[in-house]
Amino acid sequence: xxxxxxxxxxxxxxxxxxxxxxxxxxxxxxxxxxxxxxxxxxxxxxxxxxxxxxxxxxxxxxxxxxxxxxxxxxxxxxxxxxxxxxxxxxxxxxxxxxxxxxxxxxxxxxxxxx
Amino acid sequence: xxxxxxxxxxxxxxxxxxxxxxxxxxxxxxxxxxxxxxxxxxxxxxxxxxxxxxxxxxxxxxxxxxxxxxxxxxxxxxxxxxxxxxxxxxxxxxxxxxxxxxxxxxxxxxxxxxxxxx
Numbered sequence: 001x002x003x004x005x006x007x008x009x010x011x012x013x014x015x016x017x018x019x020x021x022x023x024x025x026x027x028x029x030x031x032x033x034x035x036x037x038x039x040x041x042x043x044x045x046x047x048x049x050x051x052x053x054x055x056x057x058x059x060x061x062x063x064x065x066x067x068x069x070x071x072x073x074x075x076x077x078x079x080x081x082x083x084x085x086x087x088x089x090x091x092x093x094x095x096x097x098x099x100x101x102x103x104x105x106x107x108x109x110x111x112x113x114x
Numbered sequence: 115x116x117x118x119x120x121x122x123x124x125x126x127x128x129x130x131x132x133x134x135x136x137x138x139x140x141x142x143x144x145x146x147x148x149x150x151x152x153x154x155x156x157x158x159x160x161x162x163x164x165x166x167x168x169x170x171x172x173x174x175x176x177x178x179x180x181x182x183x184x185x186x187x188x189x190x191x192x193x194x195x196x197x198x199x200x201x202x203x204x205x206x207x208x209x210x211x212x213x214x215x216x217x218x219x220x221x222x223x224x225x226x227x228x229x230x231x232x
Contacts, residue, residue, distance in 0.1 A: 042222030042225050043222050050218075058219075093159075098217040105151075107156070107158050
């Protein structure tokens, strides 16, 4: 079956603009995670959905970041008023049940804010 | 707070030899899970091996095995018979349930770049 997919694979935007990053999890996976990975670093947790609800959004850096998963499948990470410091690879992962199960990662979206 | 530390930024090994990557973590929780993930240059993160903290037996997956020392909070990865395809960034990661909440986020270390030389 298909793995986790993310679109776009690359996004270049200007400082101050709004961006949306999309994640399609593996079909049937109830848990979905967003991470942010800066160059040469490990991924940092942003938000975790269990079904449609955000079970843990403690990693969102500020109120410019928001994520939704309205039907318990596809998720969108939204960033308002982008800043140069938001430049990173945004990774999405999904898992069956809780996070102690294997998380399957997508290829990521590389966001560059000019 | 939970932290994961990988003290080796880079490692190299000759093909067919054995290499060990180090990881230490800090937590006050008793029930948790530890993982090693591999991230090749293609960027796709892949699970290598998983260990439940309540299991004393070290996990093994083919050429990959771990040395889990719970008291020392150490979780090293041993790769035997290294292959060129093992060249990648390796991340140690941790998850636990806090205060009755479900397991969710992974906390990652800084990563170790492993290069396998022919």
